[in-house]
Amino acid sequence: MKYDVVVGIEIHAELNTHTKMFSGAPYHFKAEANTCTNEVDLAHPGVLPCVNREAVKKAVELCTALNLKIDPLIKFDRKNYYYSDLPKGYQITQQFHPIGKDGHVTVDDEGTKQTIRINRIHMEEDTAKQFHLYDETLIDFNRAGVPLVEIVSEPDITSGKEAALYVEKLRQTLTYLDVSDARMEEGSMRCDINISLKEKGSDVFGTKVEIKNLNSIANIKEAIEYEIERQTKALESGEKIAQETRRFDEKTMTTVSMRKKEGSVDYKYFPEPNIFPILLSAEDIREITEAMPELPDVKEARYKDEFKLSDYDAGQLIQNKDLALYYDEMMKSGKYPKTCCNLLLSELQGLLAKRNESIAETEVRPNMLAKLAALLEEKVISSKQGKEVLNLMLDGSDPEEIVKEKGLRQVSDTSIIEKIVEEVLTDNPESIHDYKNGKDRALGYLVGQVMKRSKGQANPQMASDLLKDKLAKL
Amino acid sequence: MNISELMRLDIAKRADASFKKVKEVQAILNASITFIEDDGVRRDGKLAGIPVALKDNISTKGIRTTAASNILDDYIPIYDATIVKKLADAGAVFVSKSSMDELAMGGTNRTANIGPCLNPYDPKRITGGSSGGSAALVACGAVPLAIGSDTGDSVRKPASYCGVVGVKPSYGRISRYGIIPYASSLDHVGYFTTNVADAALALEVLAGRDDLDMTSSSIPVPQYSKLLNADIEGKRILIFDNVLKAIKDDDILSAFEKLIAGLKSKGAIIETVHFRDDLMKCLFPTYFIIANAEATANHSNLDGIRFGHRIDGDSMEEVMINTRTRGFSSFIKKRFVIGSYSLFEENQDRLLRKAQKVRRLICDEVLNKLKTADVLIAPASGSIAPLIDSPSTDELNDEYLVVENHMVIGNFAGLPSMTLPLGQKEGMPFGVNITCNAFDETGMFTIGKAIEEISGLKDLTKEVL
Structure with a gap:
């Protein structure tokens, strides 16, 4: 030009x-x-x-x-x-x-x-x-x-x-x-x-x-x-x-x-x-500036330093002040910065968008969403169950209560899963045969059977690991 | 009539005579713009049942308030001035909205839209202004206390012409919230009584911090009436030489001399002080420029859009022009033009800013001398009240510039100042003015009390009926 x-x-x-x-x-x-x-x-x-x-x-x-x-x-x-x-x-x-x-x-x-x-x-x-x-x-x-x-x-x-x-x-x-x-x-x-x-x-x-x-x-x-x-x-x-x-x-x-x-x-x-x-005295001004909320640039840097969030995630959070404040609130009790961030940015935001609600309006309290992050991280529930729980949290309910009430608790007790695995193997000899012949699909089928018998509560990763273990020994 | 006399009556009866009298004297004095009817409510307090007149630039909720201008002829305020609430809380009973120069812009009370207010001592003479109606109502014995406002000497000059006590306390001592302004940096609430004790009591009620007026002071209000005495032993009194030198009237001069002798014999230390003549000649032009510059902005709200007397037009602009053209008298328009002129960007340095600098120099000159003294004293005016139809004064002659404008120093510097009766000539009163250090109202009342004792001029009223 x-x-x-x-x-x-x-x-x-x-x-x-x-x-x-x-x-x-x-x-x-x-x-x-x-x-x-x-x-x-x-x-x-x-x-x-x-x-x-x-x-x-x-x-x-x-x-x-x-x-x-x-x-x-x-x-x-x-x-x-x-x-x-x-x-x-x-x-x-x-x-x-x-x-x-x-x-x-x-x-x-x-x-x-x-x-x-x-x-x-x-x-x-x-x-x-x-x-x-x-x-x-x-x-x-x-x-x-x-x-x-x-x-x-x-x-x-x-x-x-x-x-x-x-x-x-x-x-x-x-x-x-x-x-x-x-x-x-x-x-x-x-x-x-x-x-x-x-x-x-x-x-x-x-x-x-x-x-x-x-x-x-x-x-x-x-x-x-x-x-x-x-x-x-x-x-x-x-x-x-x-x-x-x-x-x-x-x-x-x-x-x-x-x-x-x-x-x-x-x-x-x-x-x-x-x-x-x-x-205004110097003290008046200092009092005012010291009580000032954190500015977006400082916040963004802190998210990256302290919580190891990616540039993209940190940028997404600070874009909207309500989101950033919500995240700050979550992290007061939350232990899992990345999971908290994902739950907020993809899961909760997605649900709210469908309901035409803003983050400022939602009944889901930040400490509750942080609890959900912990339930997922600590493998108390599966990620599939997580979605279900979040849906039920929209009225402000506590995710731990939901898990208890609905009996959604993921079973991670080895002895219980081991027992179900043994039952499934006993009932499905043809799948064992298939697996031995190199059909990987058979493992998926067997995991599915374990999940079914546990009414979905078994930890799928554990079920899969245990199955592989047993199959190797057969 | 005074407050302590009325206090001896039954509370229900204290205002009865006033409600009657303000109406009876109207045909002679033309001192009221609106009569307030008795609602029968009487409240306890320092002024329980005491009748009070309010200058018509004081906002009274539900009671027409015109500031003696056609533009506000049908204006009924939606709120009370802070002092109206304070007076009512102290039990005062309002009987009249008193006459004034239009928008308080004048010193004669000839410019009221209802016609001039007349002097009780001689209805052929003016009361002075701009708070002439309030001065006249106290002077004729219709009320023991009337509120005014004082931008140049608008309480203290009429007090001199009408033979009453006129007080303008320190800037910030009384809230200005609800007073239709003239010039904000010079405006003070003031008032009239017939003696110093009543004046001290009235200030106790009126004074104090008001959060609605950021210029009001947080300095605690003393119990002026309890502190009142006439002991002036060792008080340092400065005689305002420039004023004395310019006065031609021998009767006023000799009465003043007698007063000074009296003050001396009561133990006061008398000194004569001469201020820079060039600065004293600037009092009037400095005042005129600052006051009118502020006034032209202060009255820009009077546009006929939200309240007041609207004169219609084809556009909003035309409504404003028509309303303002017809609503203000030529005196007011003249002042607006002068104010506006001194505000033009190309004129401000030469006029408004220069006037503000000169105001500062005048204040410094006086404050320096007052630092080591208690009071500055001078006759309040060089003459008795002029005749109503006397030709207008040459405002630029030396005598006028100093003698008739010296009290504006109290407005420039925000100093407490009061006028008391000093003597009479041809049956007309004239007064003496004292000006003290800021917030030394207690000292001012003490010296005032001593003057009252020396002159013997206390509780003067002039029956006109």
């Missing part, structure tokens, strides 16, 4: 605190319209903002995880503009003193590590949601005042794929830290792309285009790839790129112009007088 691609990404993530950024009103995404608001969110005359301690804590965690320098002096500013979704007529944000500056993340593009710098993270509040009908507009103020962090990358991203990896990395970090639900489809994570092309190797940046309305990571990749193609074509045919905001259209998988940008808006920022600066 003739051009270098320059992409910067701004991400807004809603913090999943119990209450709003500056008010005590609760917030639930699925709540009925205008039920999660109070006088502060509605900006009734005389109200004052009160900083949500939990939100600050979560922002500190996020900055730490993304390697930003934390400004211990928390300050807020007013961003002034009139809009019907902005009750106060200004948004409280951190224009002059963002909580974090100069961080970075590393993404893994099929083995190539790529570092993407983060310019800043700041805290602010969300606006209300508007529904434009034919001749009226409805406003739901539930979202007004919900805590947000804005994560602004440096323009270090050079492709749609890299952008997708970057956003996925941030999504994973946000969810592992439990600072945000980070659901693009629900708008708790929103992504704006800035993209321009420049002559290969040139220092002169091209005209920047902003892309909005991206509701999935896949769409981010698509939108950037489309935009690269569109801008390349335009440049090659000598057209000028307009400075504009475009939106991604999911139906056509293209970007469509929304509005041209003319000059910048003066938001008349000034320090919020109702919130005195809050100084």
